[in-house]
Amino acid sequence: MDHFLYRDGHLHAENVPVAEIAAAVGTPFYVYSTATLLRHFTLFDEALTDVDHLVCYAMKAASNQAILRTLAQAGAGMDVVSQGEYLRAKAAGVPGERIVFSGVGKTEEEIRTALSGGIRQFNVESEPEMEVINRVALELGKVAPITVRVNPDVDAKTHAKIATGKSENKFGIPIARASAVYAHAASLPGLDVIGIDVHIGSQLTELEPFRLAYEKVAELTEQLRGEGHDIRRLDLGGGLGIPYTRSNEAPPLPVEYGQLIKDTLGHLGCEIEIEPGRLIAGNAGLMVSKVIYVKSGEGRNFLILDGAMNDLIRPAMYEAHHDIVPIVEPAPALEARPYDIVGPVCETGDTFAQQRDMPPVASGDLIAFRSAGAYGAVMASEYNTRPLIPEVLVHGDQFAVIRARPSFDEIINRDTIPEWL
Ligand code: LLP
Numbered sequence: 128m129d130h131f132l133y134r135d136g137h138l139h140a141e142n143v144p145v146a147e148i149a150a151a152v153g154t155p156f157y158v159y160s161t162a163t164l165l166r167h168f169t170l171f172d173e174a175l176t177d178v179d180h181l182v183c184y185a186m187k188a189a190s191n192q193a194i195l196r197t198l199a200q201a202g203a204g205m206d207v208v209s210q211g212e213y214l215r216a217k218a219a220g221v222p223g224e225r226i227v228f229s230g231v232g233k234t235e236e237e238i239r240t241a242l243s244g245g246i247r248q249f250n251v252e253s254e255p256e257m258e259v260i261n262r263v264a265l266e267l268g269k270v271a272p273i274t275v276r277v278n279p280d281v282d283a284k285t286h287a288k289i290a291t292g293k294s295e296n297k298f299g300i301p302i303a304r305a306s307a308v309y310a311h312a313a314s315l316p317g318l319d320v321i322g323i324d325v326h327i328g329s330q331l332t333e334l335e336p337f338r339l340a341y342e343k344v345a346e347l348t349e350q351l352r353g354e355g356h357d358i359r360r361l362d363l364g365g366g367l368g369i370p371y372t373r374s375n376e377a378p379p380l381p382v383e384y385g386q387l388i389k390d391t392l393g394h395l396g397c398e399i400e401i402e403p404g405r406l407i408a409g410n411a412g413l414m415v416s417k418v419i420y421v422k423s424g425e426g427r428n429f430l431i432l433d434g435a436m437n438d439l440i441r442p443a444m445y446e447a448h449h450d451i452v453p454i455v456e457p458a459p460a461l462e463a464r465p466y467d468i469v470g471p472v473c474e475t476g477d478t479f480a481q482q483r484d485m486p487p488v489a490s491g492d493l494i495a496f497r498s499a500g501a502y503g504a505v506m507a508s509e510y511n512t513r514p515l516i517p518e519v520l521v522h523g524d525q526f527a528v529i530r531a532r533p534s535f536d537e538i539i540n541r542d543t544i545p546e547w548l
Pocket of ligand 1: 185188225229329330365402403406441442445502
């Protein structure tokens with residue numbers, strides 16, 4: 128469910144007409160709904176009400192500080208994967224005790240920053256990393272709380288580029304080696320080994336892979352406890368998928384996911400952490416773009432937009448589908464026709480959709496990409512010297528620009544010309 132609905136024939140973000148935002152900030156832009164963000168966070172939070180838990184929003188999905196603060200004020204923790212994300216979460220007002228540090232290759236500098244500023248735990252991905260965390264902690268006179276990310280060798284049944292839980296993936300330590308790795312961790316005085324971490328992939332549309340992974344985590348918890356480790360926290364990662372179309376797609380609901388967690392792990396009495404990103408932010412955001420030209424090709428019509436692959440890379444990178452809808456609600460009698468919907472960047476990969484049925488569209492019309500809140504703005508680049516597009520947050524009948532469009536001068540003046548030129 129989201130809060131982007133047609134009212135009186137015009138697409139609204141909560142109570143604000145999207146066209147009004149377009150008139151104020153220009154196109155293209157991202158717009159997020161506070162109500163949708165909070166609703167999705169609350170669904171997870173309520174799904175785990177009867178267990179000790181913390182929902183740590185995977186901020187890589189959409190990391191604007193206004194989004195972080197919205198969620199943090201509702202009680203969310205954050206899952207960060209870089210020093211930049213850690214500092215951004217802190218700047219948004221998230222206390223260190225609610226920040227979890229994930230990621231395959233944390234550098235010494237990143238570890239030092241997080242340990243100095245306060246951290247809930249590091250999710251450790253390898254033994255060499257474990258040793259660096261231990262060393263830095265000892266240097267700082269601290270003890271670093273850690274979990275070890277285990278790779279359960281489970282097929283997440285999602286796009287290959289976002290599956291992480293198979294043994295051939297670069298993530299975590301093989302579950303079969305857990306015993307040895309935990310013994311190693313326990314021998315390091317700068318570490319406090321508090322739990323187990325697992326994350327098997329993103330955009331999972333079935334619960335079964337989670338079940339397989341969590342059953343393995345349950346078994347491992349008992350085994351490690353038997354070996355003398357005080358396993359008291361389980362970080363179960365993110366990954367629950369969202370519907371990207373309005374048709375019959377129905378991925379499992381957070382409440383069903385929460386029930387699965389309780390069924391597989393509830394008996395262990397551990398504190399549960401989850402790290403959802405996409406389900407919180409994905410359907411809480413639109414990318415709004417303008418049709419520059421409608422071009423008739425050989426047997427095809429192209430809609431050429433002012434938004435491009437640098438603004439929303441998911442279709443080019445993962446063959447991802449985003450519903451694309453006009454801002455003005457089409458009259459029911461209007462017959463849809465197929466368009467190739469493309470951006471102006473000079474490569475064929477800059478295609479959002481091929482032969483997509485759309486109501487008749489004219490140059491100057493505004494259209495919206497749905498489900499663009501997660502992995503949209505954060506994956507944008509300035510390819511073709513196109514400025515990063517603004518982000519807007521709506522709250523009821525108010526809206527605010529939460530990241531402004533940079534000027535061309537700001538972009539161009541970041542370059543420096545060496546003396547010899
Ligand atoms: N925790 C860890 C350790 C992760 O690596 C990820 C996502 C998450 C949590 C959040 O997963 P989510 O709940 O959002 O599925 N750019 C891709 C998605 C990459 C996901 C990377 N890791 C896309 O646009 O589909």
